[in-house]
Amino acid sequence: MDFNHTEDRAMLKDMVTRFLADNYALEKRNEAAESSEGFSREQWSRFAELGLIGALFSEEVGGFGGAGFDISVLFEELGRGLVVEPFLASAVLGGTMLAELGSDDQKAMIGDVISGEKLLAFAHGEPQSHYDLSHVETMARKDTGKWVLNGKKAVVLNGDSADALIVTARTAGSSWDEDGLSAFIVPANTDGLTVRGYPTIDGQHACEIDLNDVRLEESALLGKDGDAYPAIELSVARANVALTSEAIGLMEVCRDMTLDYLRTRKQFGVPIGKFQALQHRMATVLTEIEQARSAAINAAGRLDLSRREREMAVSSAKALAGRIGRLVAEEAIQMHGGIAMTWEYGLGHFAKRLIMLDHQFGDVDYHTVRFAEFSRKAT
Amino acid sequence: MDLNYTDEEIAFRDDVRAFLKAELPASVSDKVKGGKRLTKEDMDSWHAILNKRGWLAENWPVEYGGTGWNAVQQQIFDDETCAAGAPRIVPFGLKMLAPVLIKYGSEEQKKHYLPRILDGSDWWCQGYSEPGAGSDLASLKTRAVRDGDHFIVNGQKTWTTLGQYANKIFCLVRTSTEGKPQEGISFLLIDMDTPGITVRPIILLEGTHEVNEVFFDDVRVPVENLVGEENKGWTYAKYLLTHERTNIANVGANKVSLEHLKHIGRTQKVRGRPLIEDPLFAARLAQIEMELDAMATTNLRLLSSPDSVANAGPMSSMLKIKGTEIRQALNDLTRRALGPYAMPFVSEALETGYNEEPIGPDYAAPVSKDYFNNRKITIYGGSNEIQRGIITKMMMGL
Numbered sequence: 050m051d052f053n054h055t056e057d058r059a060m061l062k063d064m065v066t067r068f069l070a071d072n073y074a075l076e077k078r079n080e081a082a083e084s085s086e087g088f089s090r091e092q093w094s095r096f097a098e099l100g101l102i103g104a105l106f107s108e109e110v111g112g113f114g115g116a117g118f119d120i121s122v123l124f125e126e127l128g129r130g131l132v133v134e135p136f137l138a139s140a141v142l143g144g145t146m147l148a149e150l151g152s153d154d155q156k157a158m159i160g161d162v163i164s165g166e167k168l169l170a171f172a173h174g175e176p177q178s179h180y181d182l183s184h185v186e187t188m189a190r191k192d193t194g195k196w197v198l199n200g201k202k203a204v205v206l207n208g209d210s211a212d213a214l215i216v217t218a219r220t221a222g223s224s225w226d227e228d229g230l231s232a233f234i235v236p237a238n239t240d241g242l243t244v245r246g247y248p249t250i251d252g253q254h255a256c257e258i259d260l261n262d263v264r265l266e267e268s269a270l271l272g273k274d275g276d277a278y279p280a281i282e283l284s285v286a287r288a289n290v291a292l293t294s295e296a297i298g299l300m301e302v303c304r305d306m307t308l309d310y311l312r313t314r315k316q317f318g319v320p321i322g323k324f325q326a327l328q329h330r331m332a333t334v335l336t337e338i339e340q341a342r343s344a345a346i347n348a349a350g351r352l353d354l355s356r357r358e359r360e361m362a363v364s365s366a367k368a369l370a371g372r373i374g375r376l377v378a379e380e381a382i383q384m385h386g387g388i389a390m391t392w393e394y395g396l397g398h399f400a401k402r403l404i405m406l407d408h409q410f411g412d413v414d415y416h417t418v419r420f421a422e423f424s425r426k427a428t
Numbered sequence: 429m430d431l432n433y434t435d436e437e438i439a440f441r442d443d444v445r446a447f448l449k450a451e452l453p454a455s456v457s458d459k460v461k462g463g464k465r466l467t468k469e470d471m472d473s474w475h476a477i478l479n480k481r482g483w484l485a486e487n488w489p490v491e492y493g494g495t496g497w498n499a500v501q502q503q504i505f506d507d508e509t510c511a512a513g514a515p516r517i518v519p520f521g522l523k524m525l526a527p528v529l530i531k532y533g534s535e536e537q538k539k540h541y542l543p544r545i546l547d548g549s550d551w552w553c554q555g556y557s558e559p560g561a562g563s564d565l566a567s568l569k570t571r572a573v574r575d576g577d578h579f580i581v582n583g584q585k586t587w588t589t590l591g592q593y594a595n596k597i598f599c600l601v602r603t604s605t606e607g608k609p610q611e612g613i614s615f616l617l618i619d620m621d622t623p624g625i626t627v628r629p630i631i632l633l634e635g636t637h638e639v640n641e642v643f644f645d646d647v648r649v650p651v652e653n654l655v656g657e658e659n660k661g662w663t664y665a666k667y668l669l670t671h672e673r674t675n676i677a678n679v680g681a682n683k684v685s686l687e688h689l690k691h692i693g694r695t696q697k698v699r700g701r702p703l704i705e706d707p708l709f710a711a712r713l714a715q716i717e718m719e720l721d722a723m724a725t726t727n728l729r730l731l732s733s734p735d736s737v738a739n740a741g742p743m744s745s746m747l748k749i750k751g752t753e754i755r756q757a758l759n760d761l762t763r764r765a766l767g768p769y770a771m772p773f774v775s776e777a778l779e780t781g782y783n784e785e786p787i788g789p790d791y792a793a794p795v796s797k798d799y800f801n802n803r804k805i806t807i808y809g810g811s812n813e814i815q816r817g818i819i820t821k822m823m824m825g826l
C-alpha cells in the first residue's frame with residue numbers, strides 16, 4: 050500500500066494551492082459569488098488554461114486524469130479556496146454523463162467543456178425526490194420522431210449558466226424504478242424550457258427548471274433509451290467523491306483558523322486554548338477530521354470496484370463528511386465566539402459551505418440508510 | 429404535586445387567547461410565522477398593544493406598571509403569545525435593565541426611566557462586551573472619568589444588538605483600576621444622542637445587520653445616570669445576566685419551533701411517504717420533544733421554587749444551556765428536513781411584500797438562515813462554556 054499521491058497529482062495539488070493563494074482572495078470570491086451567475090467567467094477560463102478541468106476527464110475523452118484520486122486531490126484544494134466556479138456541475142456531473150453515455154459525436158462536446166468554452170449542468174433532482182436517485186417523475190415520450198419532455202427539476206447546480214443541460218426523464222416504469230430512466234442533452238435555449246436561477250446560502254448558484262413540451266431531436270438521447278441509471282449513479286458517486294474531498298479542505302481551513310485562534314485569543318489573561326474545556330473538544334475535532342479523510346480516501350480509491358463496494362465506500366464517506374463536517378463547522382464557530390458570526394471574519398463562509406455540502410446528493414441520514422441497505426445485501 | 433393547570437390558570441389562559449385573537453394584528457403574526465424580517469415599527473407597535481392592556485412588563489411588580497404575574501402565569505403567557513405568532517418582546521429595556529433599576533436604581537431613575545420603557549419612548553441596548561472583553565467581561569477597558577458632575581467616557585463596545593434602533597445604552601464602564609478587575613466597574617445609562625458616540629454596523633455571516641460597534645469619544649454623561657454605587661456595577665451586571673439567561677431558555681419559542689418542524693415533517697416527502705413517518709427522522713424528532721418537555725418543567729421548577737434566588741445562578745445557567753441546545757437541535761433538524769431545498773437563499777424573500785413564488789416549499793426561505801443565525805445563542809449572554817464553568821464552580825465545592 051502507498052498513501053502518497055503520484056508525482057503528477059502532487060504537482061497538480063501544488064499548482065492549485067499556489068494559484069488559489071495568489072489569485073483567489075476571499076473578497077474576490079465573495080464578489081464572484083454575489084454576481085448574477087454566482088461565479089467568475091474570467092476565473093473559469095484561467096482554471097481551464099491551467100488544465101484543471103481536463104484533470105477531471107480520462108485520456109480517452111481528451112483529458113489527462115479522471116480517476117477518483119484526481120477528483121479528490123483537486124476538490125480538496127477547491128474546498129480550501131472556497132471556489133465557486135462550476136467544476137462539479139460542468140465537469141464532474143455533466144462531464145461524467147457525457148463520457149459514460151455519449152456517442153462519439155456527442156462526446157465531441159467534451160473538448161469544449163475541458164477548454165472552459167461550454168458549460169454543462171446536470172438536471173436530475175426533482176421537487177419531491179429529496180435525495181433519491183431513482184425518483185424521477187419527469188416524462189419523455191416519442192412524438193413523430195421527436196422526444197417531448199415534461200416535468201420539473203429542482204436545485205440544479207449552475208443550471209442557469211449552462212450551455213447545455215443533461216436532463217434525466219422517465220421513458221418507462223414508474224417513480225423509484227431504476228429501469229426506464231433516460232438522459233438527454235438539452236441546449237439552454239430550447240423552447241419550452243424555463244430556468245429560474247438563484248443564489249444559495251453558501252455562495253453557489255442553482256435553479257429551478259420547468260420542462261413544458263420541450264421538443265428534442267432523436268439525437269438528443271444519451272445512450273440507450275431506459276438505460277441511464279448506472280451512469281446517473283456513477284456520476285453522483287463521482288460527485289460525492291468530489292464533495293467529500295471538498296469537505297476535507299473546508300474542515301482543515303476551519304481547523305487551522307480555530308487552532309490559530311485558540312493560541313492567540315486571550316481571555317482571563319491566558320490564551321483560550323489553555324482551557325481544557327476547549328482542548329478536549331479540539332482533540333475530538335482533530336481526530337474526527339482524520340476519520341473523514343480516511344473515508345474520503347476509501348471512496349476515491351474504490352470508484353472502479355464493484356457497484357456494491359463503490360457505493361458503500363461513497364455512502365460511508367458522505368455520511369461521515371456530513372456528520373463530521375457539521376461537528377467541525379459548529380465547533381469552529383463556537384470556539385471562536387462572536388467573531389465567527391461576522392461576515393467579515395471569513396470563517397462563517399467556510400462553515401456555511403461545509404454545512405450545505407450535506408444537502409447535495411444525500412445527507413448523513415440518507416447515506417447511512419443507503420449504506421445499511423448495501424451492507425445487508427449478500428456479496 | 430399537581431402538574432395540571434388550576435381553574436384560575438385555565439381562565440387566565442383563555443383571557444390571553446381572547447386578547448391575542450382580538451389584538452395581535454394578522455399583518456404582524458403572518459410575518460413572524462412566515463419567518464419574515466420584522467421592522468422596528470412592528471416591534472414598537474406590538475409593545476404598545478401590550479402596554480395598553482397592561483401586559484408589557486410581564487416580570488415587573490405591579491407598583492411599577494408590571495403584571496405581577498407568578499411564574500406559571502408568565503409561562504402561560506409566553507406559550508400563548510409564541511403560539512399565536514406574536515413578536516418576541518425586545519428584552520433590553522423590559523427584561524434586562526428594568527429589574528436592575530427596580531432593585532438598585534434611585535427613585536428618580538425609576539420614576540423617569542420605567543414609564544419611558546413602557547410607553548416606548550426609550551429603546552435600550554446593552555453595552556457590555558468589548559473587543560477584548562467577551563467571556564472575561566471584567567477585563568473591560570471603556571473608561572469613565574469623573575469631571576465635576578459628569579463622567580467622561582472613552583472606549584469601544586461591540587456586539588451591540590439592535591443598537592441601530594436604540595436611543596439609550598446601558599453600559600459597564602471602568603471607573604477604577606485598583607483592586608480586582610471586578611471592583612472598578614460602574615453601571616452607566618447613556619443617551620445615544622450624546623456627542624462623541626458613533627455606531628457602526630457589523631454584518632453577520634448570513635448577511636443580516638443585527639449587531640453594531642459603538643465608539644465613545646469624550647462622551648459627557650451626567651453623574652445622575654450612574655446606577656447604584658460607583659465601582660459596584662459588577663453586582664448589578666451579574667443580577668441582570670441571570671435575568672438575561674432565563675429569558676434565553678425561551679420555552680415558548682422552542683415549542684413553536686417544534687410544532688413548525690412537525691408541520692414540515694408532515695408535508696415533506698421521502699420515498700412518497702411523509703418524512704415524519706421515516707423512523708430515523710421520527711426518532712430524532714422524538715428525542716428533541718422529550719428534552720423540551722423536561723426543560724419546560726425544569727423552567728417552571730426554577731421559577732416557582734421558594735429559594736429560586738439562591739439557585740438562580742447555576743439553575744439559570746442550566747436552563748440557558750438546555751434552552752439553546754434544544755433550539756439549535758430544532759434548527760438543525762428543520763434544515764435537514766428540507767433536503768436540497770435548504771440551499772436556495774433569496775434574501776428578498778424574507779421581506780414583506782415579496783410576492784414571487786417561493787423556491788421549494790413556502791416555509792423553506794428562512795430555515796437555513798435561522799440555523800446559521802442561531803449559532804449565536806450558545807455564544808451570547810455568557811457562552812455555554814462559561815455557563816458550565818459557573819455550574820461546576822458553584823456546585824462542586826472545589
Ligand SMILES: Cc1cc2nc3c(=O)[nH]c(=O)nc-3n(C[C@H](O)[C@H](O)[C@H](O)COP(=O)(O)OP(=O)(O)OC[C@H]3O[C@@H](n4cnc5c(N)ncnc54)[C@H](O)[C@@H]3O)c2cc1C
Nearest residue numbers: 322323324325326327328329330331332333816820824826
Ligand atoms: C482493566 C484494566 C487493566 C489495566 N491493566 C494495566 C496493566 O496491565 N498495567 C498497568 O500498569 N496498568 C494497568 N491498568 C491501569 C490503567 O493504566 C489506569 O487505570 C489508568 O492509567 C488510569 O489511572 P487510574 O485508574 O488511577 O485513574 P485516575 O488517573 O485517577 O483518573 C480518574 C479519572 O480522572 C481523569 N483524569 C486524570 N487526570 C486527568 C487530566 N489531567 N485531565 C483530564 N482528566 C483526567 C481520568 O481520565 C479518569 O477519568 C489497567 C486498568 C484497567 C481498568
Ligand SMILES: Cc1cc2nc3c(=O)[nH]c(=O)nc-3n(C[C@H](O)[C@H](O)[C@H](O)COP(=O)(O)OP(=O)(O)OC[C@H]3O[C@@H](n4cnc5c(N)ncnc54)[C@H](O)[C@@H]3O)c2cc1C
Nearest residue numbers: 383384386387554556557562563587589804808809811813
Ligand atoms: C449575535 C450576538 C449578539 C450579541 N449581543 C450583545 C449585546 O447586545 N450586548 C453585549 O454586551 N454583548 C453582546 N454579545 C456579546 C456576547 O455576549 C459575547 O460574544 C460572549 O460573551 C462571548 O465573548 P466573545 O465573543 O468575546 O468570545 P470569547 O470570550 O473570546 O470566547 C471564545 C471561546 O472561548 C471560550 N471560552 C472563553 N473563556 C473560557 C473559559 N474560561 N473556559 C472555557 N471556555 C472559555 C468561549 O466559550 C468561546 O467558545 C453578542 C454576541 C453575538 C454573537
